[in-house]
Amino acid sequence: MHELSVCQALVRQLDEIVQRERAIRITQVVVRIGPLSGVEAQLLRQAYPVASAGTPAAHAELILETLPIRVACESCGAETNATANRLICGVCGDYHTRLLSGDELLLAQVELERDELATASGRH
């Protein structure tokens, strides 16, 4: 539901990168969303064309990566896989765990296209 505003934040970051890098467009975007980020990959994908329309990031290929949910146990030290609503230790069952991965909401990588002629001639 809030994926459109998240997507708009993403597009603003992409816009900044285009300006900073003096690129002309973004061709690919890699976003890492954990199952515990609160953002649905499917909804983010649907929101992307709307949020990016008319910007240099429009038409970019959007790649969504998910890391597994992993927790580290403070009682027994084990690192185990977990699920969104069961974040307890997979070995001893203690709930005193720390999340190692699974809540990411990150812009991981951007592929951009420069105007080579402009770059070669030193024009920015």
Next chain:
Amino acid sequence: MCDTCGCNITPGNAHLLRNDGPLARSADGREAITLLKGLLSENDRQAAHNREHFDRQGVLALNLMSSPGSGKTALLEATIEALAGKLRIAVIEGDLETENDAERIRAKGVPAVQIATGTACHLDAHMVHDALHRLDLDNIDILFIENVGNLVCPASFDLGHHRNITLLSVTEGDDKPAKYPVMFRAADVMLISKADLLAVLDDFDPAAAERHLRNLASRAPVLTVAARKQRDIDAWLEWLRTEVAAQRERVARRETLHPAVQSEGQALHANSGTGQPHRFVRLP
């Protein structure tokens, strides 16, 4: 996509929208840049700024979240009455405007600012910043921010507050924490609200609700509150007093506090500093 939530452009972020990117021209040179930057870093920056405001003025800022109708406003009304003359309270009201929640708060003699969320499904740090400048925070001990009634969207947006309070009313299922792990994992305290109805509702088990919360690796205290009927908010008031004292100590030590939501994963997989992004040219 949720087309009723309309959380696209909020009054608070509208000024940030820019759609005037450079004209695209064809070229070949493609380059990949790895960044690992938080998608909501812009909101997080604003939230940090809000938190500075609160800390500078010695205010404890609390974010109330729940489903619609779980009793957020009723709890605020009861809290204001109970703390009258003891702690100074202000409220930023983000719950749906039509409910007239800000009016309900003002009727108790406390300053309240209503955020015009329109049909937005969550508050963000920019909206809260606009609202906090319409309040005189100098003479305030606790600022309550009543978020939009929604168990999904509000959990993703840091507002600059210090603590998350999540209400679960006994008229909802006791398995809500299992169904909305992102929201309940973010709770610094879970309040089982409308506890006066436990006597007549036999399908809500507070112990089961707490078990579901612990399964989220949450160490948050679980308190029961009744804001109407046989009012009982003593445990909650005690929690508030402790938090106000803790905030005063932090302010004296020039420290601050983020809500407990464990973001180790986010931190581990993001560049902490603003160092140069690592870059490489993509192979064809």
